[in-house]
Amino acid sequence: MISPTAKEIFIQGITRDGRTFRPSDWAERLAGVMCSFRPGGAYPGSHLSYSPWCIPTTINGVKCVVVNRALRDAEPMAWDFxxxxxxxxxxxVAEACLVPDAPPKA
Known part of the structure; x- marks a missing residue:
């Protein structure tokens, strides 16, 4: 269950029983499907880049997709997808909260 206060979720390419999820490009495919959901909506050429709300990445050698809560606010059906x-x-799936940057040292 994902809490309603989660700022981001990390969908990890590891199944609950510890297997690596296949195909190996699943994260890029999922993020590619979400590319048109972005601040200000889709625009010509937006299909050529990932949405800032749904980004594929690798963390500690594990493929992941980071999904920002802003996607849920803008398009609940895309978040649900x-x-x-x-x-x-x-x-x-792991939840994350955004931690503010440390203030600059004087």
Whole structure:
């Protein structure tokens, strides 16, 4: 269950039983499907870059997709698609909160 206060979720390419999820490009595919959901909406050529709300990455050697809460606020069905993708494929999901940067030292 994802808490309503989560600022970001990390969908990890590891199933709950510890197997690596396949295909190996799943993160890029999921983020590619979400590319048109972005601040200000889709625009010509936006399909050529990832949405800032749904970004594929690798963390500690594990493929992940970082999904920002702003996606849920802008398009709840797109957020649900990502969450259901993780659930349907038995992928591990971690919640994150944004930690503010440290103030500059004087």
């Amino acid at each position: 990502c969450v259901n993708f993780a659930r349907d494929n038995d992928l591990q």
